[in-house]
Amino acid sequence: MAYATKYVSKIADVIDINMGCPAPKVVKNGDGSKLLLDLEKAEKIMKTVVENASVPVTLKYRKGWDKENIVAVEIAKIAQKVGISAITIHGRTRTQFYSGTADLEIIKQVKQAVNIPVIGNGDIINEETAYEMFQETGVDGIMIGRGAFGNPWIFQKIAYFLETGKKLPDPTIKEKLEIVKKHIHLAVEEKGEIAIKELRKHIAWYTKNLKNASEFRNNINKIETQNELIKKIEEYFETL
Ligand SMILES: Cc1cc2nc3c(=O)[nH]c(=O)nc-3n(C[C@H](O)[C@H](O)[C@H](O)COP(=O)(O)O)c2cc1C
Known part of the structure; x- marks a missing residue:
């Protein structure tokens, strides 16, 4: 477990392994999204955490390091094989950081490749983009990042829209x-x-x-x- 602890964070009753962080100070140590260039090490980390955890282990990752190294589907299959309970995929490469747009096609491919729950992430900022993520990819859930900045009511607004097809107003x-x-x-x-x-x-x-x-x-x-x-x-x- 000692080998793996630096890659994980415990959120409530789940341990989430992060292989998506693009920050230079993180990747320079071989952590975060840098692990997408070393599938053997990535597998070893996931396996070690799963074997030693007493709670479900999830994985969050990006679609690859750069456009020459797209590993989203391979990582998803490895995660499923070693017992990861659910995965969240951000449809960008590390070299994109937060530029360009999230790739919904790769998220769809990931969803089709595994049976564990897949959560789609990237560029969800309102009701329409949330709906699009579900429609285009077939994911089981969505994750919202920057869209929640100064806007925490986004979750309620999206949930309401997906349930009723109607929009709630912004708070006064x-x-x-x-x-x-x-x-x-x-x-x-x-x-x-x-x-x-x-x-x-x-x-x-x-x-x-x-x-x-x-x-x-x-x-x-x-x-x-x-x-x-x-x-x-x-x-x-x-x-x-
Ligand atoms: C300032 C900032 C901090 C972030 N911190 C984390 C983090 O601690 N853990 C994590 O899994 N993702 C983190 N992310 C990534 C987001 O979870 C998400 O994958 C990314 O922003 C893409 O989703 P979005 O387009 O909805 O923002 C962070 C993103 C930003 C912009």
Whole structure:
């Protein structure tokens, strides 16, 4: 297990192995998406984690390292063979980082190649793109990344649309304010006031495209306490 622990994170009752991270500091150690260039090592890691875990093990990965090395289907088959419970595939290569568009065709091929649940990931930003992922690929579930930045109600909106075919409205400014405050409260409860710094980017996402947002962001960038931050946010939302 010691060999494998640096590649895994335990989320609730699942261990998720990540072979998708493109960050230079991660791949320079041979981790994250770099493992897509070494299928033997990737298999060894998955097998070791599965054999030693007392909870289901899942895998998240990209379609390959670059366009010459597309290994999405091979990795899916290896994962299934060694006992991975479900896989999430992001339809980009490592060298694409977050550019271009996610490849739904490769996600469809992965879905057709294995029987374990396949979760499709990449570029889901609203009801239509969520629907398209299901329609085009046949995946069992979807994962949303950047689309949730400053937009955590996206999950409810997409679930409602997929169930009913109808769209929920965006939250009102008043509802948005309550969500932002709850986000701050939960983050500080979890990490302490050190979380305030990290919250700045979330507040920037929440207020994107709102009136005088850049001036507001400049105003909050030096704040270090929860009370002061909430006060400034309430004052700003009053002006909207
Ligand atoms: C700032 C940032 C941080 C991320 N951190 C993680 C992470 O810790 N674990 C992970 O599996 N994916 C992480 N991802 C990747 C996303 O889960 C997702 O695969 C990717 O953004 C593509 O999906 P999207 O188009 O919906 O954003 C991160 C992405 C971004 C932009």
